[in-house]
Amino acid sequence: MQSATIERAGMIPGQGLRVACFANQFGDRQGHGLARYARELLEALRSAGGPEIIPVAGWSGLEPEALAARQQETGLQLTGLGRRGTSLLWTFLGRPSLEACLDAPVDVVHAVSLGYPVATKKPLVVTIHDLGPLIRPDYFRNTRPWVMQRSLDQAVRQADVIACVSQYTADTVREYAGPGVEARLRVVLEGVSEAFFTPADPALLHRFALPPGVPFILSAGAASPRKNLAGLLRAMTVLGSSIPHHLVLAGGAGWDSGEIAQALAAPALRNRVHRLGYVSDPELRALYQAADLYVHPSLFEGFGLPVLEAMASGTPVVASDRTSLPEVAGQAGCLCDAADPEALAAAILRVCGSEDLRGRMAAQGRRRARQFSWSSCARAMAGIYSDAVS
Incomplete structure (x- = not known):
C-alpha cells in the first residue's frame, strides 16, 4: 500500500484542477470531530495553492444570514440532496451526479467521509475515517451496519483512490473490502492546528x-x-x-x-x-x-x-x-x-x-x-487528486 503522508519537493501537486469537496459539515455549525477535519482540510488545501477547492454540502442547518456569510466566505455550494434519507437514495441510486448540481465543471470529486453521497462520473476520492459501525455496532447508534457495508461496497466499486486517516483504518478497510482494494489505498494522517x-x-x-x-x-x-x-x-x-x-x-x-x-x-x-x-x-x-x-x-x-x-x-x-x-x-x-x-x-x-x-x-x-500538520495532509491530498485524474 502506498503512503501519501510524505511531502513531495517542488510544486504543489494538482495545479489547475478543480476539486469538489463534499461534506455536510461545510453547511452546518462548526464543531469538533469530522467537522474539524473538513474545515482544517479545506483551509489547508486553499493555503497550499494547489488545486482549486469548491466546498459542497447537501444542505445547511444555518440561519439564512449565517449561510449567506458562509457562502461568501468559502464559496460553499449546496446540492439540496444531502439530508438523511435523501442522501442515502442519492448515494445508492447513483444519480443525479454531484457535478450536475454545481455551478461550474469540476475535475475531481472528494467525498470527505464514507457516508457521504458519491454519485459522480468524475474521478472520485473517498476518505474513510473508520468502519466502526461494522466492527463494533454497539458503539455506534446513528449508522446501521448494513448502511456502512453498502457505502463501503460502493466506494470500493467507484473510488479511484481511498484515503484512510490512519494505518489502523487502512488495515480494517483491507480486511472488510478484500485484497482487491490494496492498490487504491492511501494513508493520509490528520494534522493538528x-x-x-x-x-x-x-x-x-x-x-x-x-x-x-x-x-x-x-x-x-x-x-x-x-x-x-x-x-x-x-x-x-x-x-x-x-x-x-x-x-x-x-x-x-x-x-x-x-x-x-x-x-x-x-x-x-x-x-x-x-x-x-x-x-x-x-x-x-x-x-x-x-x-x-x-x-x-x-x-x-x-x-x-x-x-x-x-x-x-x-x-x-x-x-x-x-x-x-x-x-x-x-x-x-x-x-x-x-x-x-x-x-x-x-x-x-x-x-x-x-x-x-x-x-x-x-x-x-x-x-x-509537530510531526502531524494539516499542511502535510493537504499536500498529500493534492497529490491524490492529481493521481486520480492521471
Missing part, C-alpha cells in the same frame, strides 16, 4: 467556575460507549483521594447517560467531577493548557485528534492502547488498557504523581505533535 501550540487565554475558563487552585484532569468527547467515559469515572473512583485532582469532562451529552450516571453516583466522586458540555475551540485550548493531564480512554477511534491537540498544548497524555491511538500517541503518551479501570487508574496515578514525568511527557508530546 497551529493554534494549539500557542498560548490560550486563561480568562476563558472563568465561565466554567472550576474550583480555584485545584489541579484537574481533562477528558474531551461525547458521552457514547466507545468513548469510555464511564470507565474513566470508575478509574477515578479507584484512585479516590490518592490524588488531589478533579476530573473535567468536555463534550456533548451523547447517549451513554445511564452508565455514566451510575458511575457518577460513587461517593468518591462527589463534587470532584465537572461536566462542561460543548466548549468552543478557544475554550478547549485553554482547558488543555490548564490541565495537569489529558486522558483519552476511548475504546475505538479511527484517528484520535484530541490526543495530538493535548500534546501540542504541552499537556501529558494517558490514552487507550486500542485501535489507532498507539500510532497517534507514539512513545510520547502513556498507553494502557483503558477497558480495565485498575490499569487506567495506575497510569493516571503514575503521571499525576510525578511532576518530573509530566514535564518530560509534555516536551515529548509537543515534539510528537
Whole structure:
C-alpha cells in the first residue's frame, strides 16, 4: 500500500484542477470531530495553492444570514440532496451526479467521509475515517451496519483512490473490502492546528467556575460507549483521594447517560467531577493548557485528534492502547488498557504523581505533535487528486 503522508519537493501537486469537496459539515455549525477535519482540510488545501477547492454540502442547518456569510466566505455550494434519507437514495441510486448540481465543471470529486453521497462520473476520492459501525455496532447508534457495508461496497466499486486517516483504518478497510482494494489505498494522517501550540487565554475558563487552585484532569468527547467515559469515572473512583485532582469532562451529552450516571453516583466522586458540555475551540485550548493531564480512554477511534491537540498544548497524555491511538500517541503518551479501570487508574496515578514525568511527557508530546500538520495532509491530498485524474 502506498503512503501519501510524505511531502513531495517542488510544486504543489494538482495545479489547475478543480476539486469538489463534499461534506455536510461545510453547511452546518462548526464543531469538533469530522467537522474539524473538513474545515482544517479545506483551509489547508486553499493555503497550499494547489488545486482549486469548491466546498459542497447537501444542505445547511444555518440561519439564512449565517449561510449567506458562509457562502461568501468559502464559496460553499449546496446540492439540496444531502439530508438523511435523501442522501442515502442519492448515494445508492447513483444519480443525479454531484457535478450536475454545481455551478461550474469540476475535475475531481472528494467525498470527505464514507457516508457521504458519491454519485459522480468524475474521478472520485473517498476518505474513510473508520468502519466502526461494522466492527463494533454497539458503539455506534446513528449508522446501521448494513448502511456502512453498502457505502463501503460502493466506494470500493467507484473510488479511484481511498484515503484512510490512519494505518489502523487502512488495515480494517483491507480486511472488510478484500485484497482487491490494496492498490487504491492511501494513508493520509490528520494534522493538528497551529493554534494549539500557542498560548490560550486563561480568562476563558472563568465561565466554567472550576474550583480555584485545584489541579484537574481533562477528558474531551461525547458521552457514547466507545468513548469510555464511564470507565474513566470508575478509574477515578479507584484512585479516590490518592490524588488531589478533579476530573473535567468536555463534550456533548451523547447517549451513554445511564452508565455514566451510575458511575457518577460513587461517593468518591462527589463534587470532584465537572461536566462542561460543548466548549468552543478557544475554550478547549485553554482547558488543555490548564490541565495537569489529558486522558483519552476511548475504546475505538479511527484517528484520535484530541490526543495530538493535548500534546501540542504541552499537556501529558494517558490514552487507550486500542485501535489507532498507539500510532497517534507514539512513545510520547502513556498507553494502557483503558477497558480495565485498575490499569487506567495506575497510569493516571503514575503521571499525576510525578511532576518530573509530566514535564518530560509534555516536551515529548509537543515534539510528537509537530510531526502531524494539516499542511502535510493537504499536500498529500493534492497529490491524490492529481493521481486520480492521471
